[in-house]
Amino acid sequence: xxxxxxxxxxxxxxxxxxxxxxxxxxxxxxxxxxxxxxxxxxxxxxxxxxxxxxxxxxxxxxxxxxxxxxxxxxxxxxxxxxxxxxxxxxxxxxxxxxxxxxxxxxxxxxxxxxxxxxxxxxxxxxxxxxxxxxxxxxxxxxxxxxxxxxxxxxxxxxxxxxxxxxxxxxxxxxxxxxxxxxxxxxxxxxxxxxxxxxxxxxxx
Amino acid sequence: xxxxxxxxxxxxxxxxxxxxxxxxxxxxxxxxxxxxxxxxxxxxxxxxxxxxxxxxxxxxxxxxxxxxxxxxxxxxxxxxxxxxxxxxxxxxxxxxxxxxxxxxxxxxxxxxxxxxxxxxxxxxxxxxxxxxxxxxxxxxxxxxxxxxxxxxxxxxxxxxxxxxxxxxxxxxxxxxxxxxxxxxxxxxxxxxxxxxxxxxxxxx
DNA sequence: GTCTATATGCGGATAGAC
DNA sequence: GTCTATCCGCATATAGAC
Numbered sequence: 001x002x003x004x005x006x007x008x009x010x011x012x013x014x015x016x017x018x019x020x021x022x023x024x025x026x027x028x029x030x031x032x033x034x035x036x037x038x039x040x041x042x043x044x045x046x047x048x049x050x051x052x053x054x055x056x057x058x059x060x061x062x063x064x065x066x067x068x069x070x071x072x073x074x075x076x077x078x079x080x081x082x083x084x085x086x087x088x089x090x091x092x093x094x095x096x097x098x099x100x101x102x103x104x105x106x107x108x109x110x111x112x113x114x115x116x117x118x119x120x121x122x123x124x125x126x127x128x129x130x131x132x133x134x135x136x137x138x139x140x141x142x143x144x145x146x147x148x149x150x151x152x153x154x155x156x157x158x159x160x161x162x163x164x165x166x167x168x169x170x171x172x173x174x175x176x177x178x179x180x181x182x183x184x185x186x187x188x189x190x191x192x193x194x195x196x197x198x199x200x201x202x203x204x
Numbered sequence: 205x206x207x208x209x210x211x212x213x214x215x216x217x218x219x220x221x222x223x224x225x226x227x228x229x230x231x232x233x234x235x236x237x238x239x240x241x242x243x244x245x246x247x248x249x250x251x252x253x254x255x256x257x258x259x260x261x262x263x264x265x266x267x268x269x270x271x272x273x274x275x276x277x278x279x280x281x282x283x284x285x286x287x288x289x290x291x292x293x294x295x296x297x298x299x300x301x302x303x304x305x306x307x308x309x310x311x312x313x314x315x316x317x318x319x320x321x322x323x324x325x326x327x328x329x330x331x332x333x334x335x336x337x338x339x340x341x342x343x344x345x346x347x348x349x350x351x352x353x354x355x356x357x358x359x360x361x362x363x364x365x366x367x368x369x370x371x372x373x374x375x376x377x378x379x380x381x382x383x384x385x386x387x388x389x390x391x392x393x394x395x396x397x398x399x400x401x402x403x404x405x406x407x408x
Numbered sequence: 409g410t411c412t413a414t415a416t417g418c419g420g421a422t423a424g425a426c
Numbered sequence: 427g428t429c430t431a432t433c434c435g436c437a438t439a440t441a442g443a444c
Binding site: 018019021022095096097098099100102103104112113116117120141142144145148149151152153155156159160162163164165178181182184185186199203 | 222223225226299300301302303304306307308316317320321324345346348349352353355356357359360363364366367368369382385386388389390403407
């Protein structure tokens, strides 16, 4: 693995574990056993490391947008959400530290906005399709609200688990479950048992 | 106003506007026109300022818990939520910067946990009462999920508005509105027009 | 209570040798 | 590409005079 990639991998791990604000470039270099000067040879500033990681984050989410195209039933959605939340978890610093990132490095803001808006669009498309297929019944306004609330879970789930002791050790399936429960009241009767099954699994 | 209180007021304003992590004790002193030494005479460390502010945050939320006791109809809830979100806004650094606060100053974590759990309990009580009174129909599990999703909006609304450009200038009424829409599918028919009215106001 | 002055450390980032 | 050495600024926090 090239040094550049090792820097990105190590940065990602540290940012995820300790927060992007709390991890210094010196620290990243030290963990890799390289010198700060070497690190700055590959990235001329800390925001450039962040920018590169957010780019990878964006790329990692593309499969979710693809999977969305073939969501017709509730368990397609379940699968797509797992895909999504696993990637969100792999880059969990991104949304969790979004406020710091946009504040200290404003050049990163457009990218974060685009990424989250892309996910909102994907969710909208999925719900519109589920509704067309009869899996759920909701009017346009309701779909719009559901999409926004889904995005809230998608972007804020990580910080939320830290605030609620009960959710400390929740896996990413738990997040996907909570998205599905948002849909609960709008599901067709045929789709409902699937949700009941998941409820037994997660709400014990 | 005593110096101690001026320090707290100025700190709150700066933490809200620029983030608790980004505001230094020197900066607070400078904005007040006092010396750093003077500031440290009143608070022997930065976490002590934060601790005092989180205490005030907690106190500011007590009226919401009180108001909860007399929530019987949907517009009681609407009023209580406004009260809540206005205080959340006055101390918006608290939940927004919770991750930084708990990470850098672990002694603050228990307080933030207690505060959010108190709000979860209040919301649970309100929904149980609304259900008893026939304003909404939901089983125990549904109430539990609604309470948790409400807490998600309560704690994460601020960061969420920064991530979604469309919500940049949303007022605290918008947050209250989104809590009510969570209840939408469970409302009794008599209560529904109220929500429709609000939807016209916020979802134009 | 309030000030000036300062200790101490760490952050991002660079220069220049190898 | 990688290193050593270092600059500069800012952070928290303290000492001691007024």
